[in-house]
Amino acid sequence: MKDETPPVISVIGLGYVGLPLAVALAGHYEVIGFDIDPFRIGAIKSGNDRTGEIAREALLATSLDVTSDATQLARASIHIVTVPTPVTERNEPDMRALFAACETVGRVLRRGGIVVFESTVYPGVTEELCGPALERTSGLAAGRDFFLGYSPERINPGDRVHTVDRITKVVAGQTAEVAATLAGIYGRITSGGTFVAASIRAAEAAKAIENAQRDLNIAFINEVTMIFNRLGLSVHDVLEASATKWNFLPFKPGLVGGHCIGVDPYYLAHCAQAAGHEPEIILAGRRINDGMGAYIATEVLKALQAPAGSAPRLLVLGLTFKEDVPDLRNSKVVDLIAVLREAGAVVTVHDPLADPVEAMALYGIALEREFPTGGFDALIAAVPHAAYRDFAPETFTRLLRPDGLIADVKGIWRKRTLPPTLRRWQL
Structure with missing residues (x-):
């Protein structure tokens, strides 16, 4: 890891998170973008991003090498996993895509390599679940032969202001050296700078509560919407008046879906229950928003x-x-x-x-x-x-x-x- 030769980086999963990240990194490094969907790869090569996050001109101009051939990942020494982490029909964490990505990376993982996870999880997943999954496939030992990192994604679909090249990137590593390496890599692609979290678990937890906090704020507004409806009041009229106070938070009522706010609180709740704590506020907010x-x-x-x-x-x-x-x-x-x-x-x-x-x-x-x-x-x-x-x-x-x-x-x-x-x- 002390070698000053620029690393070859792979990005696993080219969706809303992975493609913008891969394109940004490709401006500074040799980057391999991998996705299991060959049609997605073909579309990207032709300049078509169905998510609308990357313009056609930018896709056609990038040096990013995209592929659905997992053997090409062997060229990389740093692997960044950006696959989705949804929930099941029972609102329990569904990490099948995450573990499949670990298996894919594990087959090509080299000694001294770094595997970074951007997928939203609960505290402990990277080191306690993903690390062993990588070990089983690679035959290498985490923390000795390869190293783990975490940098939570903060993509907001459709947002042209808070893009990956402008936001603060939180990074964490299994060692201080790994964290510094990741801070250097991410720091080259964003004007927002980097923040080195105290640990991988702290970085995982930070991501989990970012979205849970927003979910709860919207749930409060949705609940008062129901109350005001019974009173013959429009919540929009009430919010318009309340917004004149300097510290009032401007949340709006409505349907709360998507891959982050509507999902991540369940990961935090699952973690809490596994630790012996029954989360009341988090699940109450989800019940309100799920019922809207x-x-x-x-x-x-x-x-x-x-x-x-x-x-x-x-x-x-x-x-x-x-x-x-x-x-x-x-x-x-x-x-x-x-x-x-x-x-x-x-x-x-x-x-x-x-x-x-x-x-x-x-x-x-x-x-x-x-x-x-x-x-x-x-x-x-x-x-x-x-x-x-x-x-x-x-x-x-x-x-x-x-x-x-x-x-x-x-x-x-x-x-x-x-x-x-x-x-x-x-x-």
Whole structure:
């Protein structure tokens, strides 16, 4: 590790986290980007990033070498693992992709190599689970023949401000020398600098609570939304007034999905339970946020006033987990749609950014990319994509029947004057 020759670096997993990281690193090092999906590799080589995180011009210009051939990873001395860590249907950690990555890296791991994990986990996973997994496949010993590191990812899909080349990167190593090496590598790609955590476990824990904290703040706003709804108050009006206080935190109500905020608190809860502590606040926040899809659906159905004798026709706008991104992972709009359909509604779903093939594969939802013909009983703005925020008055009247309902989940049209023939509902 004292050799001053620049290391060859591999990045395992080229999704929302791995590809931006690999491209940034390739500006300073020889980098191999690996993904098990050959179609993903082919798309990247042709300049197409389906996540929308990297522009075509940047992909075509990068020196990044992408491959689905795991033997090519043998050229690297530093391996960075960025595979997803979702939860199971029972909301328990699902680390199959993480362990598969360990097996892939273990086959090519060399003496003196460093394996860095960016995947979100709970404290202890890197050293107590991933280290032994690498040992089993490589036949080498962690801490002697190879070394472990951790640098939690902080990618926010669709965010063009807090990108990997601008944020502070937390790093941690199995030894002080490894931590210094990682600080040097990550420090070359970001203007935000690096922070060396006290230990790998501390870095793992920091990532876990970052997202759990945000989840809890949103859960509080979602709960007071339910309270104010019973009192006949719009939570948006209340928040607008509260935001005038200098230390009020500006969180908004809504559906909390995605691969981070909607998932990571369960990793922290799992860790707590394994340590003999029953997490009350963390799981309470998850229960509130996981139930928002059903809550919104129920309230919309109450406000609907659909013509008697026929199933209400509803148009849901947006399926991705957040605005202006194509990311469908853990979208809570799916819960909203499920409750509406269980109540007998005929639901059409539109999204200008999501992939219809992926929507069908993940959720069995047929997705419209063009606006369907009108006459709907209600229009539900579930995701505030830019294409919806700029709706003209005639768009509403074209899509809805007279006396139809505009259900504005995120309050994107709350300051807009709507056609007088239509009704409005919002949180």
